[in-house]
Amino acid sequence: MKRPAADGRGKGDLLFFAAVLLLAGYGVVCVYAASSYNAQVQYGDSFYFMKKQLIGFVLGAAAMLLLSRVPLSALRRLGVPALLLSAVLLVLVFVPGLGKSNYGATRWIGLGGVTIQPSELAKYGLILFIAGYFAARPARMRSLLGVLPVLLAGGVLCVLILLEPNLSVTMCLGAVMLGMIFLSGLSWRAALVILLPVVALVPALILAAPYRLKRLSAFLDPWASPREEGYQLIQSLYALANGDLFGVGLFNSRQKYRFLPFSESDFILSVIAEETGFVGVLLLFALIGFILWRGFRIAARCKTFYGYMLACGIMLAYGVQTALNALVVSGCIPPTGLPLPLVSAGNTSLIVTMAGMGVVYGISRGQGNGKGAPRHKIQRHGLSVRD
């Protein structure tokens, strides 16, 4: 017999919860493996990045627990304010003195000693808004006009992030937005009307900024410019190759000795691939796949349409970003600065992603042991609406 928890809900999907914690914990270890040398050289403390990540992990776990106890109704009210807050924060990035630049892009806000990346928050702001917007009147998604406010809100956030500039997060946000619209049950025809211009926009955006074109050609033949645009990709490929099937062993990466840039953040997967080999990569993605599977399962079993949309959005954001990162690291698409969520160093991303996972876990807690729960069909385009 399962006893209900103190707040009147069940234990929920403990496996999902445990898998997320396991992955984030593994991330802390990997951050140490990838950054120890750099940290020693730059800060004189080989644990520098690992300690920061550990703090993020603890805070993230706390956020996860906390958010799992926040009732969905409370989150539902946050939709519009979260969207507005996201927009405001994204605008603040451009305020001189507040915005912090790095590597030629202004993507951070510095508050005292803390740096936050508003685009990470904006992703969840948009998810909250979309879920709330559709759940309020499910009929909206039947017409293009009803979907328009979602497109508008997403478009504004996308443009703001694009101005930083940060194409990869923009693409991520756009993909989440479109994914949620489809999962809400939009008709095929309407979906195409939205999708085509967006797809057409991608090449235009790449052509708009010369550095993106350079990256694109470097991606096609990295050895044409091994010291400039091709460098990152080459170094990532070296790391992967050095890993072979079973890897060189944890903490034994050769590429972490400053050859691989951003080895603890955007390219942490390269180090993991080098140290644990292809088998290690398979196991890692088995765990990630498990989290995704349980996450979407939670969404599908959710009793409310709002919960379904919210969980879908969060899992979608997680899955899309994970896939994009892996595609970059393995050289399937041109390099863009995108962390591997839950694993890469970077506290904003870690805490926010874990908080999001907390929300999903919270949704699972409201489902009891799952018997008799409603099953949403997650397929090509949405589900039949019950709310």
Next chain:
Amino acid sequence: MIMAIAFLFCLFLGRFLYVQVIWRETLVYRALDQWTREVPVIAQRGRIFDRNGELLAGNVAAYSVFARANAVQDAEDGARLLSALLPLSYEEALAKLTDHSRSEITLIKQAEKCVAERIAGSGIAGIYYARDNLRFYPYGALACQVLGFTAEGQAGVTGLERYYDSYLAGEAGEIVYETDLVGVQLEGTGASYLPATDGLDVTLTIDSRIQALAERVMADAMQQYNAAGVTCVVLDPQDFSVYAMVDLPSYDLNEVPRDDLDVLNSLSRNTVVSDAYEPGSTFKIVTAAANIEEYLRGNERAFSPTHIFSSARTRTVDGGSIRCWSDHANGKHSNQTLSMALNNSCNPCFVDIALSLGTQTFYDYLEAFGFGKVTGIDFSGEAAGMLLSELAVREGDLARIGFGQAIAVTPLQLACAAASAVNGGYYYTPRLLDHISFSDGAPAVQGENALVRRTVSEEASQLLSSMLEGVVANGSGKNAYIEGYRVAGKTGTAQKYENGVIAQGKYVSSFLGYFPAHDPKYLALVTVDEPQGAYYGSVVAAPCAREIFEGIIELMDIPPYV
């Protein structure tokens, strides 16, 4: 939507598999290059000895000190220490220690060991030193064109240092370090050491005592006659191994004048091997040899040793006239046999021989004696001389070749031709190499005594040699005479041409001599370029040969032959 995510997962996982397993080898091979840095371990260059084991070229251990700016921790402190230890100012040292444009910067080359050790002992991070070679020539300028010099004690640039470089150089090893991106060695990694293979030692046929003797004699002659240059080659007529090769002016191999390339090129050129000149009368040895051999073979066009040549001073050939250097007045050069013609160095007699033998026969001998082609000595940059082609040669040219004009030869070519004419008719490839050995003395390569061809018969050779002995005993070679040692030889005085016309007052005086006449052991060809005052070979060059032979007799303690 789930399908889309699953598809993406399969896509990149397939890609991971491809990169990590299939593409792996190529990529890791490329990556290895960036993971290590190499410091060369310089091989000890082989030494050069003379035929008696006397060291002619050796090494002094020297050290290069270099810095890796990326590994330097305290540049200012390091610069202070370096400026105290090396001939560098503080500013220069600091600039080098902070130059990040290259991974490695040389601070000093060929420093002494104690300096390098003091730097290493001072413990400045990022500064390394490695041994390199400083070439040392104990005899300074001795045989400088023959030995040649190296670039920074490593690669032979001229002379035998260059010719035998592949043996002398050895093979550099290296110390391989595991480093990070900027070249800092990784903690806990050792260095793998590939030892260098030292070069092989080269022993020459040169005898440094004879070389020194000949250089001294020739230097005196050069000074006495204020000559533009002098050369001398001394070789063993029995196998054409070279005892000495002199070419003055010379330079000190330990202080190669590298500043002026033109000067260096002219000083380091071994003219004995590389430059041809018009030999004049010394060439009559070859003409005489051809005649005697043909006579013994029964060729009716050849002159018998008892034949009396016309006493006239001039010969008319091709409508032009060729005159003897002597005026033939008062019974001079009259009723001469071949022997007397050699004694007097009478040009018309040798015109008669060349024309009588004819182009075809005479050219057979020029060919056999090795004219118009290189001797094949173990030395780079040998000249082939100039010989008109058999098809193009006219009567007048043939007549002149008979007494050593209208042909250009290197001193080495002429010495070899004469040696084969008097040693029984054996022509060998001349050589400077006696043998090559490992540093422990074990043999590696033996210099070969290679017979190329026969030139004349033993009998012809003996007859010629007795005539040439007469030249020294009674004729123009008197100044080379040494009582009891049976010196033989032939003088030569050639007028120099400049831009195709005879340069007035410019001569090459020469003497080709050897001893003993019945079994030649030492043969020398002496040339004095543009002597001032006297210019006859008999006066200028023959005494040099005598002095050299006297010196050899003393050195080798040779008793008289009669």
